[in-house]
Amino acid sequence: MSKKPIGIFDSGYGGLTVLKSLTDQLPEYDYIYIGDNARTPYGTRSFDVVYEYTLQAVKTFFEMGCELVILACNTASAKALRNIQQNDLPRLAPNKRVLGVIRPSAEIVGTHTTSKHVGILGTTGTVNSNSYVIEINKLHPQIQITQEACPIWVPLVENNQFDNEGGSYFVKHHIDNILQKDSQIDTLILGCTHYPILIDLIKKHTPENITILSQGEIVAASLKDYLKRHPEIDVKCSKNGNTTYFTTDAPAAFDKNAKLFLGKIIQSKKIHLID
Numbered sequence: 001m002s003k004k005p006i007g008i009f010d011s012g013y014g015g016l017t018v019l020k021s022l023t024d025q026l027p028e029y030d031y032i033y034i035g036d037n038a039r040t041p042y043g044t045r046s047f048d049v050v051y052e053y054t055l056q057a058v059k060t061f062f063e064m065g066c067e068l069v070i071l072a073c074n075t076a077s078a079k080a081l082r083n084i085q086q087n088d089l090p091r092l093a094p095n096k097r098v099l100g101v102i103r104p105s106a107e108i109v110g111t112h113t114t115s116k117h118v119g120i121l122g123t124t125g126t127v128n129s130n131s132y133v134i135e136i137n138k139l140h141p142q143i144q145i146t147q148e149a150c151p152i153w154v155p156l157v158e159n160n161q162f163d164n165e166g167g168s169y170f171v172k173h174h175i176d177n178i179l180q181k182d183s184q185i186d187t188l189i190l191g192c193t194h195y196p197i198l199i200d201l202i203k204k205h206t207p208e209n210i211t212i213l214s215q216g217e218i219v220a221a222s223l224k225d226y227l228k229r230h231p232e233i234d235v236k237c238s239k240n241g242n243t244t245y246f247t248t249d250a251p252a253a254f255d256k257n258a259k260l261f262l263g264k265i266i267q268s269k270k271i272h273l274i275d
Ligand code: DGL
Pocket: 010, 011, 012, 014, 015, 040, 041, 042, 043, 044, 072, 073, 074, 075, 076, 123, 126, 154, 191, 192, 193, 194
């Protein structure tokens, strides 16, 4: 049996924040990253379209031989993961696994909040799907959840336009909004993998007593635990410490912007997702 890399998918660059934590915490594994930059953002798209695009990415990873795929995108996790796990996997590849990023964050939040008031910052799609509310309520029914959609944050990141007065305004605007909706919030989940890039601005506009949870480390810790509990999957993952990058848009632009997320130079290739 030939071992294969773990597939990491995002609508664009955001999943690189998760990939970075994965390569920090699980450096021995190989990864293939696909960013669907040509069709980003997903956050404002319909359920059906996000599902269709995400399924194409999953099929592409499977075609490359990946046994395990992480949807490092909250919008894809919220709108496509359940359908893919329940309807597509059994027919396409019953022994392969697709995991998301919402469940690990929902699991961990109970250990961070004292007030039991938690805020979710996410894309319109993630917020409207109510996935965080559903997942957190299942595990921690005593937690009160308030959500805020921040539709402009992903375009600010994708276009590298956040480090200015306009960027600061829009970050402050949504933080103020969510804290106005519930002043008892003591924990904020950055429910979009793009948002860690805005962390300095987010911290600047958030009171210091509020804990801000980014998903990278949470997802990496959860994957480590998953692979320990599932040796039958772990044994199929190759371990040479390599990462390969693909984008559905121009590789030169991807490489330039990826540096912002990864802090290092990479060389991506263009890919067409399987229909
Ligand atoms: N980074 C993604 C997320 O975690 C999606 C952003 C988008 O494409 O709108 O939700």
